Amino acid sequence: DAKTTQPNSMESNEEEPVHLPCNHSTISGTDYIHWYRQLPSQGPEYVIHGLTSNVNNRMASLAIAEDRKSSTLILHRATLRDAAVYYCILISPTGGFKTIFGAGTRLFVKA
Amino acid sequence: DAGITQSPRHKVTETGTPVTLRCHQTENHRYMYWYRQDPGHGLRLIHYSYGVKDTDKGEVSDGYSVSRSKTEDFLLTLESATSSQTSVYFCAISQAGLNQPQHFGDGTRLSIL
Numbered sequence: 095d096a097k098t099t100q101p102n103s104m105e106s107n108e109e110e111p112v113h114l115p116c117n118h119s120t121i122s123g124t125d126y127i128h129w130y131r132q133l134p135s136q137g138p139e140y141v142i143h144g145l146t147s148n149v150n151n152r153m154a155s156l157a158i159a160e161d162r163k164s165s166t167l168i169l170h171r172a173t174l175r176d177a178a179v180y181y182c183i184l185i186s187p188t189g190g191f192k193t194i195f196g197a198g199t200r201l202f203v204k205a
Numbered sequence: 206d207a208g209i210t211q212s213p214r215h216k217v218t219e220t221g222t223p224v225t226l227r228c229h230q231t232e233n234h235r236y237m238y239w240y241r242q243d244p245g246h247g248l249r250l251i252h253y254s255y256g257v258k259d260t261d262k263g264e265v266s267d268g269y270s271v272s273r274s275k276t277e278d279f280l281l282t283l284e285s286a287t288s289s290q291t292s293v294y295f296c297a298i299s300q301a302g303l304n305q306p307q308h309f310g311d312g313t314r315l316s317i318l
Binding site: 126128130135136137138139140143181185187191192193195196197198 | 238240245246247248249250253261263264295297302303304306307308309310311312
């Protein structure tokens with residue numbers, strides 16, 4: 095099964111952009127790349143997802159490498175409320191539904 | 206927040222007892238999911254449902270069963286709870302397609318002594 099690899103933690107200053115990397119070198123052609131984040135004592139919150147092309151929404155941008163073996167979640171201006179654990183997930187809707195959650199990246203934001 | 210309610214929010218029980226967790230949604234979404242979250246493991250899919258009476262297994266389904274008799278309710282049952290099933294359980298829903306965004310409940314913290 096395809097897996098994701100993320101740094102354990104990252105640190106950012108408030109108001110600065112943050113680039114959260116994810117490696118998924120064994121991704122298959124039908125796997126979607128999703129990002130979620132989780133605050134303490136809460137359920138995960140959807141951030142963004144994509145298949146092949148870069149994606150933008152009000153929360154973030156997702157940059158997907160051309161070979162799809164890695165992706166980067168971009169928070170354009172980090173705020174203190176963005177401090178959370180960020181999960182890069184592969185979702186395979188075909189051949190038996192699978193979601194592969196890794197351990198995630200804990201993002202610290204400094205004021 | 207998406208209209209997802211998990212009950213109970215906390216439960217402590219003893220090994221060998223049956224336990225049922227409930228997930229209730231008011232969004233009329235077709236897909237519902239149960240996950241467990243343990244330190245160092247992220248979230249792992251237990252079971253999911255793609256419609257009333259339509260369910261399938263996830264990667265850690267052993268020891269768990271589910272039922273969905275109505276669109277709005279998805280029940281997770283531990284027939285005979287074991288200490289290894291102590292975890293935080295999350296329910297999620299998605300509207301259209303297994304590859305679409307999932308919206309999560311606030312979780313149930315289950316302790317089995």
